[in-house]
Amino acid sequence: MTDIAIIGAGMAGLVCAQRLTQAGYSVLVVEKSRGLGGRLATRRLYGTWADHGACYLKPKGELFRNFVQLLCDRHILEVWADATQANSEPRYIAPAGMSAIAKFLAPGLQIELNQRVTAIHPTPQNSWCLTLETNAELTAKALVLAIPAPQALTLLAPLGADVLGREFIDNLSSVExxxxxxxxxxxxxxxxxxxxxxxxxxxxxxxxxxxxxxxxxxxxxxxxxxxxxxxxxxxxxxxxxxxxxxxxxxxxxxxxxxxxxxxxxxxxxxxxxxxxxxxxxRPWKNPVLSATSAIPLVCCGDWCGGYLAEDAMISGLAASGEINHYLRQLPLPNMDFLKFFT
Missing domain, CATH: 3.90.660.10 (Polyamine Oxidase; Chain A, domain 2)
Known part of the structure; x- marks a missing residue:
């Protein structure tokens, strides 16, 4: 039994997991792919690598600008200079590939890769049971789904409105x-x-x-x-x-x-x-989408409140706060990433 299971090792899932882990919870991240990052995706091929998801970052808010600056200080990101766009806002790229951002967020986390969740159901012990493609099972006191809304809906719809709430199901279904x-x-x-x-x-x-x-x-x-x-x-x-x-x-x-x-x-x-x-x-209007279930369940991702990596980070932070509120309400690390990762 773990305190919190998080499905998805993209930006939102990793940020949420890192903050909750540093607060003192036991957290397990389950990812169906063989690598981290979600759409911060880098593919290695023919002796090189290429970003085939998000290709650069263009921060807007102060929190994400601080995070990008931290990654620049660690030589993970740098400005993608282009003389033809000299007067535009700077864009940041990762010379080692955008998945390097996810790797920066991952240390200290318990992550299971190549593990697809096929079913979710509540247990009599008031916890969530996740069934994996290998037929293995894991249980958690709370659940975060940091995956695209349609994928979350596939897993959650069988639970029905009686367990999750009709409004939650309708809101999750509305995301396109x-x-x-x-x-x-x-x-x-x-x-x-x-x-x-x-x-x-x-x-x-x-x-x-x-x-x-x-x-x-x-x-x-x-x-x-x-x-x-x-x-x-x-x-x-x-x-x-x-x-x-x-x-x-x-x-x-x-x-x-x-x-x-x-x-x-x-x-x-x-x-x-x-x-x-x-x-x-058609994103969801708020940073998180929470079920009204007896056992804590929260959805997050870049589709909550926006569509960028920056929105995914904000959503992951918000999800960590929401889950913490439902559980032991432990002191969470400061949301300023310059303090969060030092």
Whole structure:
């Protein structure tokens, strides 16, 4: 029996877990993937790595700016300089990949990777029992779901309104997401001259949403690597497409035409990833969404109050406060990350 189980090891889940662990609770984080970070995702491939989820951070609030500054001081983040955007607000990238942010948040936490939760039910002992894909079970006095709302709904809907509350189920059901397809493409080091820009955003394009020269983030890139993100409309068309390679080729062909860079159509290698829940199109209005169950249960994530990594962090902090309120009400670490992680 652990005090708190957290499903999801993205920004929200890790921040929540770290704060509750430092307060003195026993916390177990369960993550279905083999790595940390959620959409702070870095894929290692062909002797390099690339960010195929969130590609940079652009802090807005003071709390997140302090966190970003801390990561810069630790040489985890740095400014992504681009002469074509000299007058814009700074954007921050991780030379070692965006998943380095999640790794920074993880020390001291008990995390089980490659563990998919398949069912949740209350026990007579007034705790939550989580069944894993391996048929193993774990129990906790409180539960945090730090995953996209539709995934949380899949796990929670079988419990019904009698356990969780009709309003909670309706609110969770109201959250909707846009999908996205990310294509990572590597090119010969002797490819035609690289563009002067680091990235380009496409507005109202039927196929593309964004393209970035991912290798410009790396300290000693061996070859040019681009990351392309599709439009939501294009991703929706291919939500159930089994083979995504032709989808990635369509994206490269479109980018080659839009940017007048014909060699973009001929990568040395390419990998494609589908994000079924990429960006909240209808987020929940508050930082957390709490059930009215007898046993504490809270949902959090970037879909609570926004859609960015910054919103995920704020939501994770709010979830830690909510869970603490339901349990022993221990003194929580200061929400200022400059103190929180020193």
């Amino acid at each position: 997401f846009y999908p996205s397809v990310s294509a990572i493409a590597g090119y010969s080091a002797t490819s035609a001259a690289l563009p002067s820009w680091k990235d380009r955003k496409f507005t109202d394009d039927p196929v593309l949403g964004w393209i970035g020269l991912d290798s410009s983030k790396r300290p000693h890139p061996q070859q040019p690597v681009f990351v392309l993100q599709s439009s939501a409309k294009f991703a929706q068309l291919h939500l159930e497409t089994p083979d995504l390679q032709p989808v990635g080729k369509d994206m490269l062909q479109t980018a080659a035409q839009r940017l007048a860079l014909p060699w973009l159509e001929q990568p040395e290698w390419m990998q494609v990833h589908r994000w079924r829940y990429a960006f909240p199109s």
